[in-house]
Amino acid sequence: MRILNSGITEVRGVKCWGYKRGKLGLGLVHCKGSIVGVFTKNKLKAAPVKVTMEHIKRGRVSGIIANSGNANAFTGKKGIENAKKMAKIYAKELGVDESEIMVASTGVIGIQLDMSWIEKTFKKVFPKLSDTREASIRFAKSITTTDSFIKEVVVKNKNYTIAGVAKGAGMICPNLATMLAFIFTDAKLGSIELMRESLKTAVNNSFNLLTVDNEMSTNDMVLLTSLNKKLVNFDDFTKGLTKVCLELSKMIAKDGEGATKLIEVEVIGAASNLDANKAAKKIASSLLIKTAIFGCSPNWGRIISALGSLDIEVDENITIKIANSSKEICLVEKGKPLGTEKLAQKLMKVSDELKIIVNLHKGDARGYAIGCDLGYKYVRLNSQYFT
Amino acid sequence: MRILNSGITEVRGVKCWGYKRGKLGLGLVHCKGSIVGVFTKNKLKAAPVKVTMEHIKRGRVSGIIANSGNANAFTGKKGIENAKKMAKIYAKELGVDESEIMVASTGVIGIQLDMSWIEKTFKKVFPKLSDTREASIRFAKSITTTDSFIKEVVVKNKNYTIAGVAKGAGMICPNLATMLAFIFTDAKLGSIELMRESLKTAVNNSFNLLTVDNEMSTNDMVLLTSLNKKLVNFDDFTKGLTKVCLELSKMIAKDGEGATKLIEVEVIGAASNLDANKAAKKIASSLLIKTAIFGCSPNWGRIISALGSLDIEVDENITIKIANSSKEICLVEKGKPLGTEKLAQKLMKVSDELKIIVNLHKGDARGYAIGCDLGYKYVRLNSQYFT
Numbered sequence: 092m093r094i095l096n097s098g099i100t101e102v103r104g105v106k107c108w109g110y111k112r113g114k115l116g117l118g119l120v121h122c123k124g125s126i127v128g129v130f131t132k133n134k135l136k137a138a139p140v141k142v143t144m145e146h147i148k149r150g151r152v153s154g155i156i157a158n159s160g161n162a163n164a165f166t167g168k169k170g171i172e173n174a175k176k177m178a179k180i181y182a183k184e185l186g187v188d189e190s191e192i193m194v195a196s197t198g199v200i201g202i203q204l205d206m207s208w209i210e211k212t213f214k215k216v217f218p219k220l221s222d223t224r225e226a227s228i229r230f231a232k233s234i235t236t237t238d239s240f241i242k243e244v245v246v247k248n249k250n251y252t253i254a255g256v257a258k259g260a261g262m263i264c265p266n267l268a269t270m271l272a273f274i275f276t277d278a279k280l281g282s283i284e285l286m287r288e289s290l291k292t293a294v295n296n297s298f299n300l301l302t303v304d305n306e307m308s309t310n311d312m313v314l315l316t317s318l319n320k321k322l323v324n325f326d327d328f329t330k331g332l333t334k335v336c337l338e339l340s341k342m343i344a345k346d347g348e349g350a351t352k353l354i355e356v357e358v359i360g361a362a363s364n365l366d367a368n369k370a371a372k373k374i375a376s377s378l379l380i381k382t383a384i385f386g387c388s389p390n391w392g393r394i395i396s397a398l399g400s401l402d403i404e405v406d407e408n409i410t411i412k413i414a415n416s417s418k419e420i421c422l423v424e425k426g427k428p429l430g431t432e433k434l435a436q437k438l439m440k441v442s443d444e445l446k447i448i449v450n451l452h453k454g455d456a457r458g459y460a461i462g463c464d465l466g467y468k469y470v471r472l473n474s475q476y477f478t
Numbered sequence: 479m480r481i482l483n484s485g486i487t488e489v490r491g492v493k494c495w496g497y498k499r500g501k502l503g504l505g506l507v508h509c510k511g512s513i514v515g516v517f518t519k520n521k522l523k524a525a526p527v528k529v530t531m532e533h534i535k536r537g538r539v540s541g542i543i544a545n546s547g548n549a550n551a552f553t554g555k556k557g558i559e560n561a562k563k564m565a566k567i568y569a570k571e572l573g574v575d576e577s578e579i580m581v582a583s584t585g586v587i588g589i590q591l592d593m594s595w596i597e598k599t600f601k602k603v604f605p606k607l608s609d610t611r612e613a614s615i616r617f618a619k620s621i622t623t624t625d626s627f628i629k630e631v632v633v634k635n636k637n638y639t640i641a642g643v644a645k646g647a648g649m650i651c652p653n654l655a656t657m658l659a660f661i662f663t664d665a666k667l668g669s670i671e672l673m674r675e676s677l678k679t680a681v682n683n684s685f686n687l688l689t690v691d692n693e694m695s696t697n698d699m700v701l702l703t704s705l706n707k708k709l710v711n712f713d714d715f716t717k718g719l720t721k722v723c724l725e726l727s728k729m730i731a732k733d734g735e736g737a738t739k740l741i742e743v744e745v746i747g748a749a750s751n752l753d754a755n756k757a758a759k760k761i762a763s764s765l766l767i768k769t770a771i772f773g774c775s776p777n778w779g780r781i782i783s784a785l786g787s788l789d790i791e792v793d794e795n796i797t798i799k800i801a802n803s804s805k806e807i808c809l810v811e812k813g814k815p816l817g818t819e820k821l822a823q824k825l826m827k828v829s830d831e832l833k834i835i836v837n838l839h840k841g842d843a844r845g846y847a848i849g850c851d852l853g854y855k856y857v858r859l860n861s862q863y864f865t
């Protein structure tokens with residue numbers, strides 16, 4: 092498995108383009124294939140989510156139309172009409188059924204789409220659809236909101252390719268993940284059911300580790316399109332797909348609004364997988380821990396307090412380490428503070444990717460979560476986003 | 479019922495004093511009476527919590543000893559020994575059994591107490607115990623950590639007085655509440671069971687609305703001491719006690735680390751009380767909503783998204799209002815945005831206490847929560863707290 096720093100046009104048969112000016116963007120993907128998706132569990136789903144959930148039932152795709160700057164959420168009947176209209180415009184141009192167009196939106200909630208802008212911009216973007224590297228970058232850019240960089244990844248295996256693009260989200264941690272991800276492959280899994288199963292597994296082991304349970308935005312979706320060219324082994328493919336999703340997840344975490352550090356949390360020695368995952372998620376989403384890491388303060392007491400607040404098997408016999416890719420500092424060993432804060436602080440200061448490793452010494456279950464630190468820029472971005 | 483801006487020495491028979499220098503503080507209260515308490519549910523309880531939970535079983539109190547700057551949490555056997563020693567020193571001076579002394583601590587986790595400092599400071603504080611107004615202020619000050627003001631309240635009824643002092647906590651919302659509250663009254667309820675029942679009711683309707691479920695710090699405690707002088711009606715007393723707790727809760731929220739605004743959330747029209755309380759707590763603790771309020775941005779879309787993320791009965795038929803003590807602006811009426819953001823923003827800019835009112839139009843259950851906004855100062859305080 093090779094990981095390339097490239098885009099979705101690496102998968103032959105995928106064409107795309109995008110336009111972004113100021114806060115508004117519109118992107119198109121064109122490719123024929125089978126499609127499955129995973130959608131937000133938020134009860135107040137945005138109009139494009141509802142429309143795409145309906146369209147995807149048939150499992151066939153010809154195009155994806157996505158806009159940024161306006162979430163088309165909490166927009167009632169008119170919102171649904173507008174989301175359908177986005178599909179219709181594109182379907183008409185391609186000469187396909189509307190159900191073969193998936194619609195995605197991200198941005199502010201509660202404002203109707205400016206459909207004349209959408210139509211006008213569509214006319215600019217559509218003629219430019221192409222399979223060049225530039226095209227994938229343009230598309231990746233068009234779906235961003237507060238993202239500070241575009242998020243693309245390609246996994247190449249012997250005989251097939253999986254390529255993904257995502258729109259990150261400041262809000263992703265710890266609260267709401269406004270996240271869009273579109274993944275394409277020339278691999279053929281044989282059935283829609285197998286595709287669905289594979290995507291579910293991959294998402295559970297990547298994007299879902301980013302967010303706190305059930306706390307999803309009104310607009311989240313992850314779509315997997317297969318161009319059904321090369322028959323592959325299910326497990327092998329799922330591994331590759333998980334890798335794509337995990338890499339995109341890490342990019343999203345790293346680009347959390349105002350984030351300066353990616354945080355991976357590994358909990359080992361837990362009594363159960365449930366305990367381990369609860370603990371990992373709690374640590375990755377704790378505001379106090381996130382601000383401490385922003386300040387390069389190895390405040391492990393906050394990890395203790397967070398662990399104690401959970402309904403898991405835990406006592407003072409805890410080991411806590413902090414690590415970067417080359418070094419590991421043990422802060423607390425089996426309940427005993429080692430007085431290594433100064434060393435840990437030094438390590439934190441020079442690392443933009445940190446791992447917190449916690450051993451609960453209760454069993455051998457493991458858990459994992461991804462997050463980011465929280466600094467002044469988060470406050471700035473989120474206190475001013477609306478106005 | 480009259481509310482006075484005064485301290486615990488308003489209750490005749492209560493003596494106290496305190497000392498605070500830099501991050502370290504020590505305070506003493508002396509009074510004879512019955513005592514009940516409510517303690518953190520955190521699994522990794524601090525040593526003073528464990529010791530006080532043991533001592534309080536007998537229901538008799540002669541004194542409270544509290545220190546700030548060091549939580550004596552995650553300190554193993556030695557921590558327990560030190561907490562017991564604090565009780566012992568005070569008990570010896572008063573000539574009472576150790577079980578009549580309650581111990582409380584707040585501050586950094588994982589560092590052993592400097593017992594020589596505690597003993598030295600005790601000797602300074604003990605001789606000064608008195609029932610003056612200054613004494614109650616000194617005590618209130620001695621238990622603070624990052625608090626920017628002391629928190630005291632007195633409720634006077636026809637024939638009795640309830641007075642409380644609390645140590646707020648930046649961490650209180652949305653994550654961890656390091657909160658200490660000591661309440662005193664000359665009222666007599668007749669039995670320890672009735673006192674316990676009254677305190678539980680009051681705490682559930684005040685302090686517990688401040689924190690997110692189960693997320694309590696290692697050190698929280700609320701103690702109620704009765705000097706058993708004036709027999710009172712249970713319901714009447716509980717109302718007064720709830721008032722004391724609620725006022726202290728609001729002060730704590732208002733003084734959330736770096737907070738500039740107190741936020742009260744009222745959810746009405748819910749299908750059940752559980753739904754209503756879930757919704758209120760969620761809104762009061764949402765990071766995105768808190769930062770929006772800090773920026774005076776009436777971003778009601780975040781309220782929508784937060785509501786949709788919950789497992790409650792909800793659809794787009796939602797009404798959202800924002801209010802201060804004199805004015806109310808409706809932002810969304812039964813699902814229809816009213817375009818009143820500019821007016822709301824104006825109101826937010828001039829108010830340091832805001833109320834968010836949400837009507838779910840699903841039934842007639844109500845819920846309530848208390849929180850605060852989140853700004854740059856929170857990040858500054860919490861990224862540097864440890865080092």
